[in-house]
Amino acid sequence: MSGRGKVVQGPRRLRRQACAAALVLCGTLALTACNGDDGSGAGAAGTTPGASPATPSATAAPSAASGAPAPSASAASSKKPAPTATTAAKPKPPAPGPTCAPKDPVSPNEIAVYRYTPEGGAYSLIVKQGHWGCAVAGGATPFVTVGEETFIPIAEDAKISAHDPILPTSVNKPITTHELTSWLETHPNKGLVFHYNVNHAGVIDTLGQEEYTS
Structure with a gap:
């Protein structure tokens, strides 16, 4: 079994x-x-293995190896050029030299009047002789005095002409000897420049204030 x-x-x-x-x-x-x-099932599920990846488009940004793109023409034109040595500030021109030629040490017929004195019974002007110098800053032409003060008598009837600051005018106008001495008494040592002439006795008979004074 x-x-x-x-x-x-x-x-x-x-x-x-x-x-x-x-x-x-x-x-x-x-x-x-x-x-x-x-193979239809695999196609429905997705990309089949081994398929090549999609290639990048032509508009992709350039790689680091190719460098940054060149700036546009408008951007380049808007940039201002850097200042160069030729655009530096120009040096100031030198100060102008004397505008006149050297003159005689003493003018034979011009004086600077400072004061007056009535000693001896006649008026005498206290003056200094000198000459016109070269123009200085501002266009003023100084009267350069030389030597010490001296006395020159002036006639009581001398022909005198003056302007500012003796008179309120820029044009010479006639004044008397008394008007001149009165002004000198209240305004001493101004050094106003006058053109003068003396008579045969050595007394001033003509006195005219210069238009250009220091």
């Missing part, structure tokens, strides 16, 4: 193995059908 049982079990084991193999085959076929043998 034991031997018969072994014979019966052999065919059953074979049938089980055959069924298992059939199930495995069916499973394999089913998986193959789901994945799509013709």
Whole structure:
């Protein structure tokens, strides 16, 4: 009886193995059908493996190796050039030199009048001799005095002409000897310059204030 049982079990084991193999085959076929043998399934899911990546567009920014793009013409023209040595401030011209030639140390007929004195019964002007110098800053021409003060008598009826500051005018007008001495008494040491002339006795008979004084 034991031997018969072994014979019966052999065919059953074979049938089980055959069924298992059939199930495995069916499973394999089913998986193959789901994945799509013709590749359509893979195309639906996405890009197939091994496909080349998309190439960058022509408008992509230049790489670092190619350098930055050149500035536009409008941007370049708006930039001002840097100052150069030629645009530096020019040096100031030298101050002008003397505008007149050297003159005689003493003018023979011009004096600077400072005061007066009535000593001796006659009027005498206290003066200094000198000459006109060269123009200074502002255009003024000074009368350069030399030596010490001296006395020159003036006639009571001398012909005298004067302007400012003795008179409120810029044009010479006649005045008397008394008017002149009165002004000198209240305005001493002004040094106004006069052109003068003396008579045969050495007395001033003509006295005219110079228009250009220091």
